[in-house]
Amino acid sequence: MPGALMSLKRTPLYDTHLACGAKTVDFGGWDMPVNYGSQIEEHHAVRRDAGMFDVSHMCPVDVTGADAKTYLKHLVANNVDKLTVPGKALYTAMLNEIGGCIDDLIIYFFADDRYRVVVNAGTADKDLAWMDKVRAAGSFSIRIVPRRDLAMIAVQGPNARAKFWQVRPDTRAATESLGAFFAADLGDLFIARTGYTGEDGFEVMLPATQASALWNDLRTAGVAPCGLGARDTLRLEAGMNLYGNDMDDAVSPLDAGLAWTVDLKSPRLFIGRAALEAKGQAHAFVGLKMLDKGVLRSHQKVITPLGDGEITSGTFSPTLGFSIALARVPVGVAPGDTVQVDLRGKPVNALVVKPPFVRQGKALI
Numbered sequence: 001m002p003g004a005l006m007s008l009k010r011t012p013l014y015d016t017h018l019a020c021g022a023k024t025v026d027f028g029g030w031d032m033p034v035n036y037g038s039q040i041e042e043h044h045a046v047r048r049d050a051g052m053f054d055v056s057h058m059c060p061v062d063v064t065g066a067d068a069k070t071y072l073k074h075l076v077a078n079n080v081d082k083l084t085v086p087g088k089a090l091y092t093a094m095l096n097e098i099g100g101c102i103d104d105l106i107i108y109f110f111a112d113d114r115y116r117v118v119v120n121a122g123t124a125d126k127d128l129a130w131m132d133k134v135r136a137a138g139s140f141s142i143r144i145v146p147r148r149d150l151a152m153i154a155v156q157g158p159n160a161r162a163k164f165w166q167v168r169p170d171t172r173a174a175t176e177s178l179g180a181f182f183a184a185d186l187g188d189l190f191i192a193r194t195g196y197t198g199e200d201g202f203e204v205m206l207p208a209t210q211a212s213a214l215w216n217d218l219r220t221a222g223v224a225p226c227g228l229g230a231r232d233t234l235r236l237e238a239g240m241n242l243y244g245n246d247m248d249d250a251v252s253p254l255d256a257g258l259a260w261t262v263d264l265k266s267p268r269l270f271i272g273r274a275a276l277e278a279k280g281q282a283h284a285f286v287g288l289k290m291l292d293k294g295v296l297r298s299h300q301k302v303i304t305p306l307g308d309g310e311i312t313s314g315t316f317s318p319t320l321g322f323s324i325a326l327a328r329v330p331v332g333v334a335p336g337d338t339v340q341v342d343l344r345g346k347p348v349n350a351l352v353v354k355p356p357f358v359r360q361g362k363a364l365i
Contacts, residue, residue, distance in 0.1 A: 011032070013215055016212045021037060023035055023227070027122075028120070028121045034228045040318050050160040050222065052223045052225060053226050059146055060116055060152070062145045063114075065141050076270065082263075084109075092105060093258060100249040101256065103119050105120070150207065151208045153211065157200070167217045168189075171186060174186055197234040198239075198240070236324065236326065239287065239326070239356030241313075252275075257355070284332070286354070287324065287326060292349050294348055301341070304330060309330060312325075314326075319357075326355065
């Protein structure tokens with residue numbers, strides 16, 4: 001309905017997307033491109049060359065002040081003590097008291113009193129309210145500032161960095177030596193060697209007023225505009241979780257394949273720790289490779305000798321040529337096992353594998 005569409009939020013690149021022929025959809029309350037003609041071609045562009053995504057719907061949040069480090073150590077499940085080099089990034093989850101995932105996010109470190117946290121689009125309002133509640137409850141001396149003045153463009157693929165430097169040669173000296181999960185703060189440009197595709201590249205934050213010019217320059221340099229459709233197939237091939245599918249407020253990171261993002265070794269009393277330690281891991285989180293015909297989809301039942309599970313994300317893999325999925329199943333189900341998936345009332349066979357399925361353009365299963 002036109003009225004409903006008008007209520008959706010738009011990024012600074014919205015008009016630019018329409019000029020590129022984008023088909024848009026409602027994604028977490030944002031009117032976002034799903035593709036620019038061919039989702040498959042966009043997927044392959046990222047795996048084989050370079051593609052770009054508008055991720056300006058995500059929300060960068062600057063956390064600054066004397067208690068910033070202490071606050072974040074209490075707020076998230078991973079330990080920001082690991083961040084000692086300026087520009088280093090940390091992936092983690094922000095939990096509630098029952099150990100459920102309020103959101104998964106990335107924290108960039110610059111100093112003990114200065115961090116940047118990037119939260120998901122659909123959870124941003126909820127996240128900010130929770131972050132402020134925790135701040136107030138602990139009387140932390142910090143400022144929490146959402147940076148909606150910024151746009152974000154992800155440039156991904158084996159040739160992504162080279163094509164970005166072609167457009168912005170002034171950034172090469174500061175970013176060529178960046179390791180994975182590091183960022184460079186260059187004033188108007190914040191460039192991180194991170195991404196959501198399983199390929200190399202940059203995620204670039206810049207003033208919203210400069211976003212269209214950079215997008216158009218990258219397109220001229222041969223970087224393909226890509227939408228949410230390709231972003232989803234790419235991230236699933238890379239074994240990366242999607243909030244709302246693979247975890248949510250009621251799902252523990254231990255049951256979502258994210259135990260590696262939870263630090264239980266240090267004595268920190270972070271929110272949700274007591275619940276995690278009391279309940280432990282209740283489910284295994286695995287990959288599935290379809291052995292029969294058909295496409296695996298979210299919410300399909302997984303039938304195993306140890307009990308039933310559920311697919312959390314599923315799709316046809318353009319890189320591999322068959323269907324793949326992430327699933328939450330009973331503990332004890334392991335790679336190498338064959339399980340069955342209820343496909344519209346028909347049981348089909350799937351092989352349990354360990355994600356990721358594809359990284360750096362290479363099949364891993």
